[in-house]
Amino acid sequence: MSQAMTHQIVISGVGGQGILFITRLLAEAAILKGMSVFTSETHGMAQRGGTVVSHLKIGNFYSPLIRPLSADGLLALKAENFDQHGYFLRKGAWIVVNSDYDLKPKYDGPLFSVNADHLARKIGNPKAVNLILLGFALGVIPKISEAKRGMFCSVEDIKTVLQNRRPKENMTTSAKEKLDASLKAIEAGYNFF
Amino acid sequence: MDKRKLLMGNEAIARGLQENSCAIATSYPGTPASEILSSLAYFQQSREKSMHIQWAVNEKVAFEIAYAGSIAGLRTAVSMKQVGLNVASDPLMSAAYMGSKGGFIVISADDPGPHSSQTEQDSRLMAMMAMIPVLDPDSPRQAKDMVTLAYDLSEKFEIPVMLRPTTRVCHARQDIQLEDIHDFKRQADFKKNPTRWAATPKFRYHLHKELGKKLSAISAYPATAPVRLNSKTNSRRAIVVSGIAASHTKEVIKDLNLWEAIPIYQVLQPYPLHKQFISHLIETYDEVLVIEETTGVIEMQIADRHRVKGKLTQTVPEAGELLPEIIQEIVCGFVGIKSQPVLHPSASDRRPTLCAGCPHRASFFAIKKVVPKGILTSDIGCYTLGLNLGAVDTVLCMGAAISQAEGFYQAYKDEPKPPDIVATIGDSTFFHAGIPALIDAVVQKVPIVVVILDNRTTAMTGNQPTPATGIGVKGEPLETVDIEMLVRGCGVKFCHEVDPYEMNKLTLLLKQALAYSKNNGPSVLIARHPCLIDELQKNKLKRPIPVEVTNGCDGCGYCIDHFGCPALLLDENQKRIHIDALLCNQCGVCIQVCPKHSIKSRNKSIESKEDL
Ligand code: SF4
Numbered sequence: 001m002s003q004a005m006t007h008q009i010v011i012s013g014v015g016g017q018g019i020l021f022i023t024r025l026l027a028e029a030a031i032l033k034g035m036s037v038f039t040s041e042t043h044g045m046a047q048r049g050g051t052v053v054s055h056l057k058i059g060n061f062y063s064p065l066i067r068p069l070s071a072d073g074l075l076a077l078k079a080e081n082f083d084q085h086g087y088f089l090r091k092g093a094w095i096v097v098n099s100d101y102d103l104k105p106k107y108d109g110p111l112f113s114v115n116a117d118h119l120a121r122k123i124g125n126p127k128a129v130n131l132i133l134l135g136f137a138l139g140v141i142p143k144i145s146e147a148k149r150g151m152f153c154s155v156e157d158i159k160t161v162l163q164n165r166r167p168k169e170n171m172t173t174s175a176k177e178k179l180d181a182s183l184k185a186i187e188a189g190y191n192f193f
Numbered sequence: 194m195d196k197r198k199l200l201m202g203n204e205a206i207a208r209g210l211q212e213n214s215c216a217i218a219t220s221y222p223g224t225p226a227s228e229i230l231s232s233l234a235y236f237q238q239s240r241e242k243s244m245h246i247q248w249a250v251n252e253k254v255a256f257e258i259a260y261a262g263s264i265a266g267l268r269t270a271v272s273m274k275q276v277g278l279n280v281a282s283d284p285l286m287s288a289a290y291m292g293s294k295g296g297f298i299v300i301s302a303d304d305p306g307p308h309s310s311q312t313e314q315d316s317r318l319m320a321m322m323a324m325i326p327v328l329d330p331d332s333p334r335q336a337k338d339m340v341t342l343a344y345d346l347s348e349k350f351e352i353p354v355m356l357r358p359t360t361r362v363c364h365a366r367q368d369i370q371l372e373d374i375h376d377f378k379r380q381a382d383f384k385k386n387p388t389r390w391a392a393t394p395k396f397r398y399h400l401h402k403e404l405g406k407k408l409s410a411i412s413a414y415p416a417t418a419p420v421r422l423n424s425k426t427n428s429r430r431a432i433v434v435s436g437i438a439a440s441h442t443k444e445v446i447k448d449l450n451l452w453e454a455i456p457i458y459q460v461l462q463p464y465p466l467h468k469q470f471i472s473h474l475i476e477t478y479d480e481v482l483v484i485e486e487t488t489g490v491i492e493m494q495i496a497d498r499h500r501v502k503g504k505l506t507q508t509v510p511e512a513g514e515l516l517p518e519i520i521q522e523i524v525c526g527f528v529g530i531k532s533q534p535v536l537h538p539s540a541s542d543r544r545p546t547l548c549a550g551c552p553h554r555a556s557f558f559a560i561k562k563v564v565p566k567g568i569l570t571s572d573i574g575c576y577t578l579g580l581n582l583g584a585v586d587t588v589l590c591m592g593a594a595i596s597q598a599e600g601f602y603q604a605y606k607d608e609p610k611p612p613d614i615v616a617t618i619g620d621s622t623f624f625h626a627g628i629p630a631l632i633d634a635v636v637q638k639v640p641i642v643v644v645i646l647d648n649r650t651t652a653m654t655g656n657q658p659t660p661a662t663g664i665g666v667k668g669e670p671l672e673t674v675d676i677e678m679l680v681r682g683c684g685v686k687f688c689h690e691v692d693p694y695e696m697n698k699l700t701l702l703l704k705q706a707l708a709y710s711k712n713n714g715p716s717v718l719i720a721r722h723p724c725l726i727d728e729l730q731k732n733k734l735k736r737p738i739p740v741e742v743t744n745g746c747d748g749c750g751y752c753i754d755h756f757g758c759p760a761l762l763l764d765e766n767q768k769r770i771h772i773d774a775l776l777c778n779q780c781g782v783c784i785q786v787c788p789k790h791s792i793k794s795r796n797k798s799i800e801s802k803e804d805l
């Protein structure tokens with residue numbers, strides 16, 4: 001299969017951080033753009049504060065799982081996920097990590113970190129760490145040259161997906177507020193860099 | 194128009210049931226199968242209510258309801274996890290003999306790994322034992338297609354058909370093309386035929402013979418025959434794949450550029466394996482590698498053992514999930530090319546724990562306090578995580594907490610100082626399989642304390658209702674069954690309800706229950722407090738108690754070691770506990786835990802829930 005048309009991304013964190021939600025947003029963005037998509041996620045015990053990891057594969061694949069040394073990128077919602085799931089990455093893959101300390105010395109590829117917990121508190125939405133990190137990733141990854149394969153979708157695509165999730169007509173006020181808060185979190189991450 | 198939608202495997206199966214006009218779908222929650230029924234309910238909200246969907250009290254009941262629907266001529270389905278099929282195995286074996294009328298699908302989701310199950314058992318072996326055909330989907334998309342295939346097969350041969358997805362199929366999401374759903378009217382038409390539907394042993398012999406004939410015909414049924422994936426290849430060796438392992442293998446073979454080099458066959462129906470296919474393999478190839486999960490079911494049916502490599506030859510590991518990297522190594526070894534062995538990092542995953550503010554933690558803390566040296570049997574559910582608190586000594590299977598407690602009593606009864614025995618069991622598990630055990634304990638007058646951890650839901654699998662909830666899968670109001678009345682109905686005379694957040698009261702009742710049981714047989718406490726996650730989702734958390742740590746805290750760590758709320762963090766440098774405001778759910782229970790009374794309510798007048 002043509003390498004240029006595929007993307008394999010590992011997204012990890014701990015239960016309750018909303019890993020599955022951002023995985024879905026990305027997957028729906030892929031469908032929006034006419035691509036095929038697979039995601040795979042751990043359920044069950046993981047929901048009780050254990051490690052959660054999801055695999056996102058865009059393009060023509062058979063298997064929903066990413067093999068070690070194959071992923072194009074890692075979105076890590078906890079700094080420790082870097083040690084846990086770094087083995088999935090191919091050489092030169094990007095890492096976007098939520099961390100309050102510098103991880104650069106530990107990795108020789110493109111690595112971008114942001115203290116998303118801090119940023120989330122700052123915008124008054126402490127649970128939105130996932131969306132902030134996603135926004136941040138969409139901001140920084142295109143900065144890596146196209147040849148090394150960046151992201152398959154833009155921040156606008158993700159916003160469209162978020163907006164399409166509910167029909168605009170009869171949206172309740174609380175749903176509207178939630179949507180606005182989500183968009184704001186994405187923006188905050190995106191503009192951070 | 195692009196009619197593709199991102200569907201989880203379980204949603205895809207649900208969609209398949211709808212597209213095929215399934216009239217009755219039943220289930221008991223269990224990972225990885227739970228979302229099949231809940232997505233059916235979700236999809237149905239906008240449609241006519243032509244389908245009956247329900248959670249049953251256990252898998253056996255679920256099976257029997259759906260089966261009766263089938264013999265009344267309707268298309269039906271029952272879904273469960275693999276160990277649930279153990280519970281439903283009794284009706285399964287007989288239903289196979291009697292056969293079905295309307296298409297009947299038994300969906301049993303396996304969990305190689307296991308990720309969240311007691312065993313890695315292969316449901317396809319159950320299909321083999323019951324003598325029914327089983328289909329093995331490789332992806333969410335194929336799972337949906339196989340629903341159609343299963344209904345056709347079931348109706349053509351009047352036989353229950355098993356659909357066996359695995360965790361990776363159930364929980365993967367894929368873009369899937371949707372077909373139309375047609376509204377239909379349920380038209381039951383049960384044709385009485387007691388020789389078949391109430392067959393005596395003598396007639397069962399004939400049914401058994403008939404079943405054998407059906408199976409033989411099914412092993413020649415074209416629609417479910419194995420598929421050759423690459424027709425142009427030529428080799429003395431071939432690879433046979435099935436289920437999710439087929440998907441992994443296909444990708445590995447593509448990436449290794451072997452697609453043109455080695456013939457690959459995908460088996461859709463692992464049992465009964467098509468007879469012609471078996472002959473073809475043996476006549477054509479010197480060596481056949483079979484890659485399947487979890488047991489070598491296909492492998493076993495290929496008669497010429499010398500040619501087959503798989504689980505039985507240890508070419509493929511017999512336990513654990515077949516991850517794609519493992520398959521890559523196996524394939525490389527089979528075709529004789531070098532592969533780098535994959536190193537997994539040793540970094541350990543986070544251990545799952547009970548949520549901050551979980552009422553179970555309070556119950557376990559009290560139990561440990563009252564019976565520090567007792568034997569503590571437990572059961573299947575979130576509360577299995579009481580392990581971390583040293584409050585769970587055994588977990589066997591659904592309902593075993595009470596019967597195991599009984600067994601421990603019998604084992605120790607002649608000792609001079611038999612241990613205290615406390616069984617913990619969740620509300621849903623109690624309904625599912627705890628009741629017969631409790632009746633037995635009453636009859637035998639066994640001195641145990643049973644604590645029913647009643648959080649008003651089936652939390653572990655995603656908060657499905659229990660018979661005490663009075664709500665159906667679609668949110669419709671239903672009748673409720675009262676646990677206390679049930680317990681008393683089993684013959685228990687000491688039965689009290691208590692909120693575990695009220696630690697002192699719970700401790701006192703535990704002591705009384707223990708004393709009572711010594712002379713009178715089992716006593717029961719119903720520790721009732723709604724699951725916090727459920728409450729949070731419904732936005733109705735009651736009476737939050739914000740807490741703070743005062744200067745009295747010397748960092749002794751007692752609260753962490755014995756209570757272990759994840760929101761309590763020990764600062765080694767400052768020798769003091771901190772409360773993680775993000776995690777804390779303001780249950781206020783830790784106030785009652787600290788022996789130095791150093792955790793206080795920020796609302797000064799409240800010491801604990803008991804003051805409310
Ligand atoms: S809060 Fe209480 S129990 Fe916990 S460390 Fe401090 S003094 Fe010890």
Ligand code: SF4
Nearest residue numbers: 758777778780781783
């Ligand atoms: S109040 Fe105490 S026990 Fe309850 S969640 Fe917060 S820290 Fe944990």
